[in-house]
Amino acid sequence: MHTTADIDKIIILDFGSQYTQLIAKKIRSIGVCAHIYPFYVDLETINKYNPKGIVLSGGPASVYDEDSYLLSPFLLELKIPILAICYGMQLIVNYLGGEITLADKKEFGSTKLSVLNSSPLLEGLNINEFNVWMSHSDHVTKLSDDFIIIASTGNCPYAMVENKSRNIFGLQFHPEVEHSEHGITILYNFVTNICKCSKSWSFENIIDNTIVELKDKIGSEKVILALSGGVDSSVAAMLLNKTIGKQLTCIFIDNGLLRLKEAENVKKAFEHFDLNIIYLDRSELFLDALKGIFDPEEKRKVIGHTFIEVFTQEAKKLSEVHWLAQGTIYSDIIESGKGSHAKTIKSHHNVGGLPKDIDFKIIEPLSDLFKNEVREIGLKLGLPNSMLYRHPFPGPGLGIRVLGEVRQEYCDIVRQADNIFTQELINHGLYYDLNQAFVVFIPEKSVGVIGDNRRFNWIVSLRAVKTNDFMTASWAGLPYDFLNRVSTRIINEVPQISRVLYDISNKPPATIEWE
């Protein structure tokens, strides 16, 4: 049995491109292990990682910027193949004596690429022209003698270049982006034919390797994990359960701010797997702590602190626990700017600020995996689709979906409305087209009429968004008759609600949550 340390790997050096994670995901989808490191990574780290190929990502800089991201010359001494994309290509061509011209305008979008010479990057592609995705300002205007042109576009004579003696390939376009036709073939040819990587990044191997690594680390020691029922903590729990069985204790805390029947559903999802789970209902404690608090950030803090208090008390009751497991995933680590194997505590896991007298070592079984990989592994380990593909739910839960002061009554109302909205989205086949959808409670009353009676009751708003990265989001154009059905059901079935709104704000400037 081998571990990740023994398998063939590609290193991706990040020069700040918005697509860097996509490069890693695409290479992994081919079946080859790939990790991202910052562009300034040192030689020792690279040697330890032992890659069979290097990819230089693109980036927003210009080689002429005073503080431009530089190429570490030792990369060229490693004698392993390099695929340099966009800014990465400009850097390497410039370093080896070519010329880069500053552009006054950006070339962005799909462009026809004409193939002029054969290249191992194009193996299996018997075509002379295809469309590729450009997103650059500067471009190469002269190559040093040891480079040849493979392909050009109308605006960009050196769109694809090769340096045979050094085994360096340069692409001005982005093969990792869906809009680049045959981009995946180019990446495939680079990692399998040129770098000669074997395809060992399969979900079965990932599970086996992770189990070997976890066993080695944990031995016979005990581990605790805060199980929220979300994708990451659930898959982490399943992996650890498979590895160390009853050495793992999961703690599920009902903070009174969860979705309808959440605790029940989590119990149901895990009941076949014989996990050690302690279920705690601490709703009253959380709701008491939130009394009189209106400010969203203050509410987040109170919920976080109360969580830590409850979790710590429970952990202290268990004997001899050495490890705290967290569901941190690879994107969290990359986005924290700490590079590939740095360990960070995910702040919104709410266990970041554990008191000093609880001295756990941290274990993160998913820290090498992207979200799509975590989901696939969850499926392989037997978790249901409905759990793995659910919309994200924020740590503070309904605490930030009940505007202003959080009260039990408000939570109960919004829980019911939210459940109706979600059910209807699922029934109409709309749920999985959205990235997040929920109901917000507005603590204001509005007049309504039911039969001959006036009623003066609460207002809720539906929120449904589409987004790729949750940094920007668009409100979803749900069909009017669907919205009509949801609002009718909510007003009929939740008598405390007299009015339903639909939020049509994009992010930015609005945020996805209302608080």
Ligand code: XMP
């Ligand atoms: P915003 O509202 O900032 O939300 O546009 C972006 C994403 O982050 C989630 N979110 C949170 N998640 N703790 C969390 O665990 C929080 O305090 C928090 N605030 C926002 C939100 O649900 C959305 O997916």
